[in-house]
Every structure is written in structure tokens, then in C-alpha cells.
Amino acid sequence: MPIWTDKHDLQVTASSEQTVQTLDQFGDGLLGFTTQVDIIVDLADTDHDCPVAQAYAAQFFASAETADGMQKAQAYLSRAKALAPHALPREQAIIQAAEHWCKTERRSAAKVLEQVLDDHPTDIITAKWAQALHFDTGNPAGILRAPLKVAAACDANPYLHGMLAFGYEECHLLDDAERAVHRAVSLNRAEPWAHHAMAHVNEARNTMDVGIQFMMDVSDTWTGLTSFMTTHNWWHVCLFLIDLDRGHEALDIYDQTIWALNQNCVQDQINGISLLYRLERIGLDVGNRWHGLAAQVAANASSQVSVFLDFQFLYALARAEHSDAPKMVDRMIARADTASEDEKVAWVRVAAPAASGVLALANKDYVTxxxxxxxxxxxxxxxxxxxxxxDLFELFYLDALRGSEQWAPAQQILAMRHLGRPGVSWLKTQLQEAYDNLGLGQVLTGPT
Ligand SMILES: [Fe+2]
Known part of the structure; x- marks a missing residue:
């Protein structure tokens, strides 16, 4: 089988040069979160002799984090594995990572991809996949390390700096993150992952006004993106709006963007769920929106692909009084029994105890x-x-404490948050409530 060289100076096995050019276009789509990313499916269906195209298609479907996506990934993984004996070592490793990913062994997949980066420091596409996997497994150091491994070779690529910015932010290196954002947008003003990182930086610094101004200034570039990237950047705008006491504007954004682009996308669904929760808990009437959300979420309630997603799906179902919510708790607990070593802590230590907590919260059983x-x-x-x-789950816990009148631990959480954000009115109101119930009503919580 012929071997070609792609735009990142990497060797690729494929039946034609056209395949490699299309792979390059897919890579640009993956890095830039554009809808162009979809072309990997047609490519993998067209060129059955390109191992990387097959592995990428498997990863593309696995990364959707749905049962349907995991099932669709299998056919591409099978083709990739059949090609593996004659593939190049880098390609074999990518196939191995895809196999792990298709078994939801995300940590193992990330580890394999990091080894690829050690040997191929121009492979920014592998760095992108690795960063996504580290993100899915709560590994901030990995989120930063993956792009750092290609940083020297890919310095002129704006997407590198967007990835670095997010990695620095998740490691709490906020100044480094901001510098990387500025580098990214100086190379490409429309780099949405860099915009996203800047939102995180301002969220972490409690500079909501600066954050909202930055995001609004670049929001004109959010066109042609995957619905996740668009809705997630708007979700960040909504977080700023909530803390600026402008929740009604956030609800408008929910209607106009977050729940208007792609209701089938699980990432859009969780953007919607976590936004509605945040709005409702500060007193906004969100009407019948929970029912619209739950109707879409129900299709994914049996997947158990991700604890992070499942908690949010479960809350939406329970909040809308969907009959499947208690059964979903049972499925999540059962999933813990079959979890692999790779994902055992997430399912056993987090999902199994907290699933019934999510259901209880929605049912106002705050003690449980x-x-x-x-x-x-x-x-x-x-x-x-x-x-x-x-932070949504920290808020779940805080609200359970408040609902069960456990004011002492609630005061501790609220006071720490208030310290960082003294101007946020919902925090001041909830903290004052805690003081009132602790016999400390005379304690002032500062100006709004
Ligand atoms: Fe984010």
C-alpha cells in the first residue's frame, strides 16, 4: 500500500494522495471545531485501505459519547484492526488507542497517544485527541502535557496555542493561559478553543465583565462550528451573566442558541441542563423547558458511556418527572459492577453513590x-x-445542604465562594440565609 506524507510531515498509508489531502482537511476541522470534521466518515467509507482514516472514524464516533456512537465506531475499528499488521508503527498505535477508546478505556487510550507524541512531535492531531481524552478523565496535567509535546514543532499553528491555553487554565496557570490565548488569536482571530480558554480564565479570576466583553467581541466568528463549540462558548457567556445578575439574558441565550442548534448533541444537552439548573436555583422560572430537555435526553439515558454526562441526563429526567429516572439510577449502579479498571473509580466511587443523590435532589429529598x-x-x-x-455537582451538594438545613457546612462553602466574588448577589443572598439560620444574622456579607 502506498505511503504518503501529510501536511504535518507525517507518513500516512492510503490508497491515494486524495485521501491524505482529505485527512488534512479533517484535521483542520477537528482542531478548529468546524463542521468539516464530519468528512472523516465519508473518507473512511471510501478508502478502506487507510488505517488512520478508519481509526479516526472510530474515534470520531466514540467521542460522541453515546451508545449509538459507540456502536457505529465498531465497524471502523474492525477495519482499522484488519489493516494494522501492515500499518506503520504510528498508525498501529493510533489503532490501539481507538480500540481502548471504543471500550471506554479512555485513560489507556490517552497513554498510548502520548507515546505517539513522544516519537512524532509534529502530530498535532494526535495531541488534540489526547487532550480530549485527558479532559474526559479529569486529568489537567495531561490536558496541558499533550499540546506541550508538539509545541516546538507547531508553534505557528493557532490551534496549538488554543490547546495550550486550555491546558494552562485547567492547571490554574492563568497568566500563561492568557498569553497563549493572545498568541492564538494573533494568528487566527477566529480560534474558538482559545476564546473558550479565555472564558475559563475569566471564570477562574472572577472577572465576569472582562470575560463577557471578550466573548461578545469575538462571537461574530462563531460560524461554521460544531454545535458543541458554539453552544459551549455561549454557555460560558451565560455563566458570566448569571453572576452579573443578568439571568434573564442567559435564559434568552438558552432559547436562541444553546437549545436551538442541535438538540440531539449530548454536549449541547448538558450545556442546557447545567444552565437551567443554575438559573432555577437562583430563582428564575424556566417554564416547561425541563420537559423539552428530558424528551431529548431520554434517548441517551441507557448509554452509561460517561458518568459526567449521566449525572446531568439523570437530573434532567428526574426534574421533568420522567418515569425512567429511577431506572437510570439502577443502570448506573449496575454499570459500576462491570466497570473496567480504567474507569472503575468513576463508576464505583462517584456514580454508584451519587446517582441516587441526583435523583433525591430533584425529588427534594435533600437529606439523602x-x-x-x-x-x-x-x-x-x-x-x-x-x-x-x-462546579455543577458542587452546587448540587451545596443545594442539598441548604435544603436539608445543614447550615454550618453550607456557610463554609458559601463564604469561600463569596470571598472570591463579593459582588455576586445570589451568593450574598444565600450566605445571608446561612448566617440567619446560624444565629449570625448580624454578620454582613458585604456590598452587592
Ligand atoms: Fe468550558
Whole structure:
């Protein structure tokens, strides 16, 4: 089988040069979160002799994190494995990673891809896949390390700096993250992952005004992107709006963008779920939106592909009083029994105790919710997601404490948050409520 060289100076086995050119286009789509990423499916269906195209198609479907996606991935993985004996060593490793990913062994997949990066420091596509896997497994150091391994060779590529920016932010290296964002947008103003990293930087710094201004200034470039990237950047705008006491504007964004682009996309669904929860808990009436969400989420409630996703699906179902919610708890607990070593902590230490807590929270059984969440929180990071996303579960716990009138631990959480964000009115209101119930009503929580 012929061997070609792609735009990243990497050797690729394929039946034609056209395949390699299309692979390059796919890579640009993957890095830039554009809808062009879909071309990998047609390519893999057309050229059955390109191992990397088959492996990428498998990873593309596996990364959708749905039962349907995992099932579709299998055919491409089978083709890739059949080609493996005659593939190049780098290609063989990518196939091995795809096989791990298709078994939801994400940590193992990331480890294999990192080894590829050690030998191929121009392979920014592999760095992108590795960063996604580290993100899914709550590994901030990995989120940063993967792009750093290709940083020297790919310095002129704006997408490298977007990846670095996010990695630095997840490692709490905020100044480094901001520098990387500026480098990315100086190379390409429309780099959406860099925009996203800047939102995280401002979220972490509690500079909501700066964050919202930055995101609004670049939002005109959010065209032609995957629905996840568009809705997730708008979700970050909504987080700023909530803390600026502009929740009604966030609800408008929910209607106009977050729940208007692609209701089938699980990432869009969780953007919607976590936004509605945040809005409702500060007193906004979100109407019947939970029912619209639950109707779409129900299709994914049996997948058990990701604890991080499942918690949010479960809350939406339970909040909408969907009959499948208690059964989903049972399925999540059963999934813990069959979890591989790779994902055991996430399912056993987090999902199994906290699933019933999510259901209890939605049913206003706050005592049970607080008990169940308390068991899971020390291990929460391993279920993946960003700091900002996982904060939803910290809020679940906080609200369970408040609902069960456990004011002493609630005050501790609220006071720490208030320290960083003294101007946020919902924090001041909830903290004052805690003080009132602790016989400390005279304690002032500062200006709004
Ligand atoms: Fe984010």
C-alpha cells in the first residue's frame, strides 16, 4: 500500500494522495471545531485501505459519547484492526488507542497517544485527541502535557496555542493561559478553543465583565462550528451573566442558541441542563423547558458511556418527572459492577453513590442527596469535565445542604465562594440565609 506524507510531515498509508489531502482537511476541522470534521466518515467509507482514516472514524464516533456512537465506531475499528499488521508503527498505535477508546478505556487510550507524541512531535492531531481524552478523565496535567509535546514543532499553528491555553487554565496557570490565548488569536482571530480558554480564565479570576466583553467581541466568528463549540462558548457567556445578575439574558441565550442548534448533541444537552439548573436555583422560572430537555435526553439515558454526562441526563429526567429516572439510577449502579479498571473509580466511587443523590435532589429529598453526594465528592475529578462544568455537582451538594438545613457546612462553602466574588448577589443572598439560620444574622456579607 502506498505511503504518503501529510501536511504535518507525517507518513500516512492510503490508497491515494486524495485521501491524505482529505485527512488534512479533517484535521483542520477537528482542531478548529468546524463542521468539516464530519468528512472523516465519508473518507473512511471510501478508502478502506487507510488505517488512520478508519481509526479516526472510530474515534470520531466514540467521542460522541453515546451508545449509538459507540456502536457505529465498531465497524471502523474492525477495519482499522484488519489493516494494522501492515500499518506503520504510528498508525498501529493510533489503532490501539481507538480500540481502548471504543471500550471506554479512555485513560489507556490517552497513554498510548502520548507515546505517539513522544516519537512524532509534529502530530498535532494526535495531541488534540489526547487532550480530549485527558479532559474526559479529569486529568489537567495531561490536558496541558499533550499540546506541550508538539509545541516546538507547531508553534505557528493557532490551534496549538488554543490547546495550550486550555491546558494552562485547567492547571490554574492563568497568566500563561492568557498569553497563549493572545498568541492564538494573533494568528487566527477566529480560534474558538482559545476564546473558550479565555472564558475559563475569566471564570477562574472572577472577572465576569472582562470575560463577557471578550466573548461578545469575538462571537461574530462563531460560524461554521460544531454545535458543541458554539453552544459551549455561549454557555460560558451565560455563566458570566448569571453572576452579573443578568439571568434573564442567559435564559434568552438558552432559547436562541444553546437549545436551538442541535438538540440531539449530548454536549449541547448538558450545556442546557447545567444552565437551567443554575438559573432555577437562583430563582428564575424556566417554564416547561425541563420537559423539552428530558424528551431529548431520554434517548441517551441507557448509554452509561460517561458518568459526567449521566449525572446531568439523570437530573434532567428526574426534574421533568420522567418515569425512567429511577431506572437510570439502577443502570448506573449496575454499570459500576462491570466497570473496567480504567474507569472503575468513576463508576464505583462517584456514580454508584451519587446517582441516587441526583435523583433525591430533584425529588427534594435533600437529606439523602447530601449524604450521597458527600461520599462521591472526594473523587469527583475523575469523571472528567472542566472545573467550570464540574462546579455543577458542587452546587448540587451545596443545594442539598441548604435544603436539608445543614447550615454550618453550607456557610463554609458559601463564604469561600463569596470571598472570591463579593459582588455576586445570589451568593450574598444565600450566605445571608446561612448566617440567619446560624444565629449570625448580624454578620454582613458585604456590598452587592
Ligand atoms: Fe468550558
Amino acid at each position: 442527596a447530601a449524604q450521597q453526594f458527600a461520599q462521591a465528592l472526594p473523587f469527583l475529578q475523575c469523571i472528567g469535565g472542566s472545573h467550570a462544568q464540574r
